[in-house]
Amino acid sequence: KYCCPPQNKIIITNKYTTMKNTHLLAGILLGMAAFLSGCQDQGKGTNGALASSAAEKGYVAPGEHDEFYAFVSGGFSGQLSVYGLPSGRLFKVIPVFSQDPEKAWGYNEETKPMLNTSHGFIPWDDAHHPDISQTKGELDGRYVFINGNNTPRIAKIDLSVFETTEIIEIPNSAGNHSSAFVTENTEYVVAGTRFSVPVPQRDMPIAEAKGNFKGSLSFISVDPEDGRMDLSFQILMPGFDYDLAHPGRGASHGWMFFTTYNTEEANSLKEVNSSQNDKDFIAAVNWKKAEEYIAEGKFTTVPANYAHNVYDDNTHTATSTMKKEVRVLDASALPGLVYFLPTPKSPHGCDVDPTGEYIVGNGKLSADLTVHSFTRMIDAIENEKFEGEAYGIPILSFEDVLAGTVKQAGLGPLHTEFDAQGNGYTTFFISSEVVKWKVGTWEVVDRQPCYYSVGHLMIPGGNSRKPFGKYAVAMNKITKDRYLPTGPEVTQSAQLYDISGDKMELLLDFPTIGEPHYAAGIAADLIKERSRKIFNLTDNKHAHATTSDADVKVVRDGKEVHVYMTMIRSHFNPDNIEGIKVGDKVYFHVTNLEQDYDVPHGVSMIGANTSELLIMPGQTETFVWEPKQVGVWPFYCTDFCSALHQEMQGYVRVSPADSSLDLSWSLGE
Numbered sequence: 001k002y003c004c005p006p007q008n009k010i011i012i013t014n015k016y017t018t019m020k021n022t023h024l025l026a027g028i029l030l031g032m033a034a035f036l037s038g039c040q041d042q043g044k045g046t047n048g049a050l051a052s053s054a055a056e057k058g059y060v061a062p063g064e065h066d067e068f069y070a071f072v073s074g075g076f077s078g079q080l081s082v083y084g085l086p087s088g089r090l091f092k093v094i095p096v097f098s099q100d101p102e103k104a105w106g107y108n109e110e111t112k113p114m115l116n117t118s119h120g121f122i123p124w125d126d127a128h129h130p131d132i133s134q135t136k137g138e139l140d141g142r143y144v145f146i147n148g149n150n151t152p153r154i155a156k157i158d159l160s161v162f163e164t165t166e167i168i169e170i171p172n173s174a175g176n177h178s179s180a181f182v183t184e185n186t187e188y189v190v191a192g193t194r195f196s197v198p199v200p201q202r203d204m205p206i207a208e209a210k211g212n213f214k215g216s217l218s219f220i221s222v223d224p225e226d227g228r229m230d231l232s233f234q235i236l237m238p239g240f241d242y243d244l245a246h247p248g249r250g251a252s253h254g255w256m257f258f259t260t261y262n263t264e265e266a267n268s269l270k271e272v273n274s275s276q277n278d279k280d281f282i283a284a285v286n287w288k289k290a291e292e293y294i295a296e297g298k299f300t301t302v303p304a305n306y307a308h309n310v311y312d313d314n315t316h317t318a319t320s321t322m323k324k325e326v327r328v329l330d331a332s333a334l335p336g337l338v339y340f341l342p343t344p345k346s347p348h349g350c351d352v353d354p355t356g357e358y359i360v361g362n363g364k365l366s367a368d369l370t371v372h373s374f375t376r377m378i379d380a381i382e383n384e385k386f387e388g389e390a391y392g393i394p395i396l397s398f399e400d401v402l403a404g405t406v407k408q409a410g411l412g413p414l415h416t417e418f419d420a421q422g423n424g425y426t427t428f429f430i431s432s433e434v435v436k437w438k439v440g441t442w443e444v445v446d447r448q449p450c451y452y453s454v455g456h457l458m459i460p461g462g463n464s465r466k467p468f469g470k471y472a473v474a475m476n477k478i479t480k481d482r483y484l485p486t487g488p489e490v491t492q493s494a495q496l497y498d499i500s501g502d503k504m505e506l507l508l509d510f511p512t513i514g515e516p517h518y519a520a521g522i523a524a525d526l527i528k529e530r531s532r533k534i535f536n537l538t539d540n541k542h543a544h545a546t547t548s549d550a551d552v553k554v555v556r557d558g559k560e561v562h563v564y565m566t567m568i569r570s571h572f573n574p575d576n577i578e579g580i581k582v583g584d585k586v587y588f589h590v591t592n593l594e595q596d597y598d599v600p601h602g603v604s605m606i607g608a609n610t611s612e613l614l615i616m617p618g619q620t621e622t623f624v625w626e627p628k629q630v631g632v633w634p635f636y637c638t639d640f641c642s643a644l645h646q647e648m649q650g651y652v653r654v655s656p657a658d659s660s661l662d663l664s665w666s667l668g669e
Contacts, residue, residue, distance in 0.1 A: 057498055058507040060087040065528070068460045068521050070473060071130045071144050072494065075515025078125045080146055080157065085460070085471055085521065086496055088510030096155045096164050097125030097148045101611035105164075108613055109587075109622040110542075111311070113320035117151050117169050118305045126150045128517040129180055129244075133222070137184035137249045137465030141526035143227055145180040145189045152176030154191055154220055156229060158313075160532050165311045168229050171304035171326055172199045172216045172236075178245040178258050178350075182222075184465065188232065188287065190247075191218040192258050196239035196265075200302070210265040213239035216328075217258065219287060231306070233294055233327040235285065235337065238391040239265050241274070242283070244349050244415075249465050250356035252374040254288035257359050259343070259350040263390070274346070275365065279398065281340040281390075282350055282361050284377060289336050290329055298334060299327040314541040316619045332392035339381060340390060342398040343370050349415035349456075353424065353439055354465050358403055362413040362426065369413055369426060371442065373403035404442040409435050414455060415518075417462030419469035419499060425462075427454045427474060434474055434497065436504060448504045450495055452478040459499070460521030468523055472497045472504070475516035482509055492516060533597045535618030542620035544589035549573050554665045561586045561663070567601045567615070568593040569642040571667065572635070575650030579663035582627055582656055588613075591620040602638030605652070612638045627654040 060066055066084030074081055078098030082091045095105035099115070106115045106123055115121055125148035133143040144157040152170035157163065170176055170191050178192030196213040198204055204212065215237035221230050241262040248255035260281045266273035293299065304326045311318040331338040344363025351360045359372040379385075380400040388395045410428030417425050422439045432453055436446040456475045460468040474495045483491060491511040498505040537547045546552055546564040552573050555562045561584050566573045572590075580586060592601050594617040604612040608625040615621045627633065637648035655661050 054498070054505055054507050057505075058086040058088065058496060060084065060089070066524060068468070068471065069524050069527055070458065070460070070519050070521045071132070072473075072475070072512055072519040073127050073130055073146060073515075073517045074513045075128065075517050076126055077514030078127050078148070079513065080127060080130060080144065081513040082162065083494075083510070084524075085473070086507060088494070088496060088508050090510075090513070092162060093513055094157055094162055094164060096146060096157070097127055097153065097167070099123040099611075102614065104611050104613045104621065104623070107611040107623070109624065110317045113318040114164065114167055114309045114311060116307045116309055116320035117153070118171070118307060118322070119151060122151050124150075125153065127514075128177065130518060130520045131180055131182050131189070131463065132520045132522055133186040133227075134182055134184050134464055135186070137253075139461055139464050139466075139522045139526065140186075141522055141530065143186075143222075144520060145182060147176050147179035147191060149176050149194070152191065152193070154180045154189055154229065156227060158227070159527050160530050161313075163311070165313065166227075166229055167307075167309045168220060168231060169306035169308070170218050170231070171306040172197075172214075172234060172302070172328075173218065178217075178242045181245045181247060181256075181463075183247045183256070183287070184249045184253055186222045186224070188219045188221055189229065190245055190256055191220065192216070192242035192245055194241050194243065196241065199236065206267050209239065209267040211239070213265070213267075215240055215242050217242065217256075217283075217285060219290065228310075229308075231323070231326055233290060233299060233329060235290065236328055236330045236332075237283070237338070238332070238393070240281070243347065246350050246352045246359075246463060248352060248356050248374065249354070252352065252356035254286060255374075256285045256287055257350050257352060258283040258285065259347040259361060260340075261346045277345060279342040280345050280347055280363075281395070282343050282347070282359060282372065284339045284341055286337055289334075293329055293334055293337065294327060299329050301325050302328045314539060316540070316542050316621065338393050339377070340393055340395045341372050341377065341401050342387075342395060343372070344368070349413075351416040351418075351463075353418050354420070354467060356465075358439060360416045360424065360426075362416060364412055364414065364429070366413065367408055367411060369406035369409050369416070369437070369442075371403045371405065372401045376403065377401045404440075406437045406442045406444065409437065409444055410447070415457050417457050417459040417472065418467055419459060419462070420467045421469065425457055425459065425472055425499070427457045429453055429455065429477075434472065434504065436499070446503050448497060448506060450474045450476055451482050451509070452476060452480060456516070456518045458519035458521050460523065463520070468521070470498070470500050471521075472499045473519055473521065475512070475519065477515075479511075483511065494519075535595050535597065535616065537593065537595060537618050540591070540618055540620060542589075542591075544587075544622065545620045546589065546591045547593070549667075552665070552667075554579075554663050556663055559584050563588045563665075565590045566593050567591070567603065567637070567648075569599070570637075570644035570648045572603070572637075572648065572650045573667045574665035575667050576669070577651070577663075577665045578653040578655075579661050580627060580652055580654050581659055581661075582630060582654060584627060586625045586627065586652075587622055588625065589620060589622050590615060592617055594618070599641065600639050601641055601648075603635060604638050605635040606633045614639060627652075630654055630656055
């Protein structure tokens with residue numbers, strides 16, 4: 001069951017409420033984690049080995065396609081990785097919140113506005129939780145949404161091109177962690193603050209946080225036609241920490257559920273001071289009621305300052321607009337908007353089963369899994385079965401909303417996903433395992449070890465009415481001996497399990513980009529047939545597009561020079577340019593005349609203080625070069641495109657600043 005022998009198994013059953021006991025619990029858990037991590041040799045034994053039949057299940061033959069896409073967050077890389085399942089092959093890293101020199105994301109003039117915020121240009125973020133758009137509670141494969149945790153933002157990736165097309169900043173937020181989760185018709189993407197802060201921000205003593213700091217839950221609407229996002233409203237909450245969220249579905253459609261911790265409202269040494277209460281809460285938010293309050297005008301329009309960045313697929317150019325206000329609903333003053341469900345202390349995952357009836361609260365310091373009932377929750381609300389209130393928000397009776405408990409399931413429960421056969425699968429960080437249990441009877445039916453310290457889990461479609469099942473992906477924080485050593489940092493990894501039978505079976509390990517906090521999986525057929533293959537030049541509306549060789553030119557405007565250039569296999573036009581001077585600011589507007597997918601071209605200029613450009617078929621991109629030295633300087637294609645790729649190059653002559661040489665350009669002369 002565990003990577004260590006049975007006699008070393010530790011089960012913690014007591015609840016700890018005092019500071020002394022909290023220290024004791026922390027010591028036991030840390031000791032257990034160290035002990036488990038030390039069981040490395042066993043990872044090389046029978047538990048770590050794969051039978052040949054298991055290897056065959058994960059094998060995808062050359063030229064064959066995977067059955068599923070997996071979109072895996074990059075954590076501190078700021079990006080989103082795309083893998084195939086069951087092969088574990090990496091297909092692409094989609095740049096989102098961080099600059100990417102490979103694709104010139106955040107380097108070229110067209111995409112720099114995508115990384116604009118109220119704090120200025122921010123070239124990095126911490127990407128955590130991807131979620132795929134849904135229709136009628138089922139994944140539809142149009143978009144992936146993901147949150148930036150550090151500078152609060154939500155991004156949208158268009159899955160017809162696998163590119164980030166929109167990023168909206170979230171005001172009145174900090175540590176945008178309980179994000180980005182969609183409602184079952186993608187009416188909203190929700191974003192909850194992890195760190196409560198002064199709202200509005202102001203200079204005040206940190207020691208006065210309790211009662212003065214606030215949390216906010218943001219509801220970002222998504223246009224059903226073009227996917228355009230808009231910050232519709234925020235709900236002002238008590239100053240707790242809001243960790244994760246998932247939507248209601250079926251009968252619970254119209255509700256959103258958030259885990260909270262630090263209901264003590266501690267502001268220092270939180271590992272101790274935010275674990276004093278016996279229970280924290282799941283916040284049940286009735287967003288249908290919120291819509292009613294908005295329609296009735298029971299909101300406050302609050303000044304704000306946040307960026308809304310949109311990439312236009314026709315102009316291939318992003319724009320950044322600063323928004324100045326947001327509608328706010330006060331949960332403490334509006335009855336029926338929010339209710340608190342007590343759940344074991346310091347919960348992480350907040351997971352809803354495919355029927356929408358059961359809400360799982362994973363208290364990280366509990367050995368049990370607590371499962372709440374939506375039906376019982378509604379009954380408790382209607383019959384006012386309250387055991388108190390917090391800042392005017394009713395606290396429902398724990399026993400009256402409890403559906404059941406998965407007893408002694410493991411140590412350190414984090415996150416739960418579901419298959420289509422009525423089973424839940426929960427990760428346990430301390431005991432390094434995935435545990436399968438039966439929804440309704442709450443009995444454990446299987447467990448498999450992970451290597452090591454598993455965090456989140458993903459089952460394709462597991463956060464929807466219709467899970468695809470078949471596979472589960474565990475995302476591990478520690479790998480230790482699983483791969484060849486690479487210095488003091490070892491790659492984090494994912495492990496693929498076959499869950500199609502009664503027992504789970506480990507099929508594959510594969511390394512990940514950055515830190516995989518969460519993932520979203522979908523059947524490949526729902527995406528690949530929508531993937532664009534032709535990119536017509538006639539659709540290119542870029543302000544500086546050059547769609548035929550007849551329009552190639554070089555234009556001077558004082559010290560600014562604009563080069564209108566084309567590229568096609570296997571030359572640039574022009575490929576010889578003279579008349580550039582030291583001190584000029586040269587804009588290269590380069591158009592790829594190819595129109596078939598998978599024929600990008602690259603361009604790089606010696607001495608340019610930027611990345612290469614990697615220009616997709618039919619598109620135009622711009623980089624800036626400010627020559628500082630006299631000479632003849634080459635440029636070339638950086639992406640292998642044909643047998644004559646090496647010949648795809650050119651020269652720019654740079655003359656002294658006081659030169660009288662006129663601009664000239666040519667190809668083949």
